[in-house]
Amino acid sequence: MELLTPFDLVDMFPDKQRVAVIGNAPTLRGSGMGAHIDDHDVIVRFNDCRVRGFERDVGGRTDILVCNPYAETRPERRVADEPLPRAVVVLTPQTRRGERGAFEAWAGASRVLFSYTPDIRVNTVERENVSLTTGTYGLSLVHNILRPKDILISGFTMFLGEDSNHYWSDEQPSGLKSHAPEREARVFTDVLNSFRCHLKVTKDVAGIAVQCGRPLKEGVRVMDVPV
DSSP: EEEEHHHHHHHHHOOSSSEEOOOOGGGTTOOOOHHEEEEEEEEETTTTOOOTTTTHHHHOOOOOEEEEEEEEEEEOEEEEESSSOSSEEEEEEESOOOHHHHHHHHTTOEEEEEEEEOOOOOOOHHTTTTOOOHHHEHHHHHHHHHHOEEEEEEEEOTTTTTTSSEEEEEESSSGGOOOHHHHHHHHHHHHHHTSSSSSEOHHHHHHHHHHHHHOOTTEEESSSSSO
């Protein structure tokens, strides 16, 4: 690994760019969003995302890969199995978990910045005793650090309803049992509503707000895809 500092990350990504933050939800499957996603200046993805073979729906580039440190849970894959991101940002919960050797093997020659999970200063009551997803933490970090001109958010369902798998698999993620989807969905929506840039979401993301009873703020543009 090549270790990055926060200064390096900021130097790599100027502010006021167009950023696409793409989750791993199955709603991306068949969406045809790939070209629109790739048209953005910076593309952010998460954890064990897949691009090869899914370019038509999810795009073909990753600029920032935001992940947790638990590479031992994805032993069959490496970062180098996909087009290499410009930076890997590791958000580590404030616990003594994660296997260093497994992570180093997974990351390979990537450029990596390690950080503890950021403070999410929204909806304090909902935050009590809730373990948030890497996606929610990553959204907050991307907005605060990259300071984009506008953000596209797509590929998130927050595991509500029956949408509890990823677009490349029909299996439910093993880590889902440690999360509280409805409460986390409210925090997720509060994070989106705190953004100060132009915000564009797809129907799956807008559906989170409806399901958890937290309407998106006025001015958010909802795109027609994915359905």
